[in-house]
Amino acid sequence: MSKTITIDGKVIPFEEGQTIMDAAMAAGIYIPHLCHQPEFTPHGSCKLCTVKVNGRNCSACTFPAMDGQDVLSETEELINDRRKITQMLFVEGNHLCPGCEKTGNCQLQAVGYHLNMLDNHFPLFYPDREVDASHPDVMLDQNRCILCTLCVRASQQEDGKNVFAISGRGIDKHLIANAESGLLKDTDLDATDRAAHICPTGAILVKRTGYQVPIGQRIYDHKEIDQVSLETEHLQHGE
Amino acid sequence: MANKIRVATTSLAGCFGCHMSFLDIDERMLQLAEVVEFDRSPLTDIEHCTDCDIGLIEGGVCNSENVHVLREFRKNCKILVAVGACAINGGLPALRNHIPLEECLNESYIEGIGVENPKIPSDIELPLLLNQVHPIHEVVKIDYFLPGCPPSADVFWKFLTDLIEGREPSLPYELVHYD
Numbered sequence A: 001m002s003k004t005i006t007i008d009g010k011v012i013p014f015e016e017g018q019t020i021m022d023a024a025m026a027a028g029i030y031i032p033h034l035c036h037q038p039e040f041t042p043h044g045s046c047k048l049c050t051v052k053v054n055g056r057n058c059s060a061c062t063f064p065a066m067d068g069q070d071v072l073s074e075t076e077e078l079i080n081d082r083r084k085i086t087q088m089l090f091v092e093g094n095h096l097c098p099g100c101e102k103t104g105n106c107q108l109q110a111v112g113y114h115l116n117m118l119d120n121h122f123p124l125f126y127p128d129r130e131v132d133a134s135h136p137d138v139m140l141d142q143n144r145c146i147l148c149t150l151c152v153r154a155s156q157q158e159d160g161k162n163v164f165a166i167s168g169r170g171i172d173k174h175l176i177a178n179a180e181s182g183l184l185k186d187t188d189l190d191a192t193d194r195a196a197h198i199c200p201t202g203a204i205l206v207k208r209t210g211y212q213v214p215i216g217q218r219i220y221d222h223k224e225i226d227q228v229s230l231e232t233e234h235l236q237h238g239e
Numbered sequence B: 001m002a003n004k005i006r007v008a009t010t011s012l013a014g015c016f017g018c019h020m021s022f023l024d025i026d027e028r029m030l031q032l033a034e035v036v037e038f039d040r041s042p043l044t045d046i047e048h049c050t051d052c053d054i055g056l057i058e059g060g061v062c063n064s065e066n067v068h069v070l071r072e073f074r075k076n077c078k079i080l081v082a083v084g085a086c087a088i089n090g091g092l093p094a095l096r097n098h099i100p101l102e103e104c105l106n107e108s109y110i111e112g113i114g115v116e117n118p119k120i121p122s123d124i125e126l127p128l129l130l131n132q133v134h135p136i137h138e139v140v141k142i143d144y145f146l147p148g149c150p151p152s153a154d155v156f157w158k159f160l161t162d163l164i165e166g167r168e169p170s171l172p173y174e175l176v177h178y179d
């Protein structure tokens, strides 16, 4: 008998070593996530994937699936929590979507759309953040960084480099480029690296590509992130 | 119709783009006019609002006058609505939040390229600038939010018809955009 968990009452099988997120994705169930991509070691920092496991809140992307677990995901309470988390991510940075190249292709924005987030709720921080345009082909705009570490992991785990890291603590936490100057141009980052393309937001952008697809015809303009995620990430995962 | 629904609108630190988008409901405006009457609004030139049912606010708060207008709306409108990106998060005008006010004024009126007769405007009639631009929910309680830069005509239409017909307003996925 294979082992199973239930998610919102639906029985789904899992294999030893899978997380709740893995099992859900394999079964075609979308759990909202931003800091998770199936190919990279889970990081568990954005908390958007919070689910209730046997009555306790856990991050689905890091929590191992275990036989008989009762997982709740699409409850009103958890959806509200996720909306609040997304609002916090927005107010902690500077997200002016109308002027952002990533708009329409941005996962942070798409999660906001998915959760029907219509306002920011919290007072805005308007933090002072750096923009690094020194690299000839890649641009780093910290105003939009949500510290998901996907670029850090992609650089290490897929590109075999070590271009990015997180530095500082608490409200001062920020992304750094690993070069003595701290500038992206002095790292070995190439525009073809996975790290240059993995950012779920518009913090890392490949230059001169931002408006190749017009606004209004972009990924999430007409398709919800749950569908996009299951179609694309599920495939990567199944391989 | 005896009791029309009274709507007031204003643009604070906005570009009137949201108002233009509202006008994009085109001929539906005639349908709206059957049940709605405009109070204070750039569309009517009425200067102060009296008892209203719905107040639509475009733009964030960037100067002292914006604060007074916003409070007047809150006092007089049963339902107050933040319309567009700037009302919701400050929008483009909030880009100046990272630059000290003095530097902004110097750049605009003293040292900027092409400035003639350099002088920072100080007429007593001019409202004083706030140090930072703020979204309106930081100043008064807001009942509903219509995101978008601008929200499309269909967003205005959906929201207003929901309210007028007594439904809880809601925006489906296709109508929610932050850009």
Ligand code: SF4
Pocket (backbone or CB within 6 Å): A094, A095, A096, A097, A100, A101, A102, A103, A104, A106, A107, A108, A109, A144, A201, A202, A203, B178
């Ligand atoms: S990164 Fe995403 S949420 Fe932030 S400004 Fe750009 S499009 Fe908007």
Ligand code: SF4
Pocket (backbone or CB within 6 Å): A144, A145, A146, A147, A148, A149, A150, A151, A152, A175, A198, A199, A200, A201, A203, A204
């Ligand atoms: S730059 Fe992008 S990928 Fe890197 S940590 Fe920030 S949000 Fe994540």
Ligand code: FES
Pocket (backbone or CB within 6 Å): A032, A033, A034, A035, A036, A043, A044, A045, A046, A047, A048, A049, A050, A059, A060, A061, A062
């Ligand atoms: S996706 Fe699980 S914590 Fe970010």
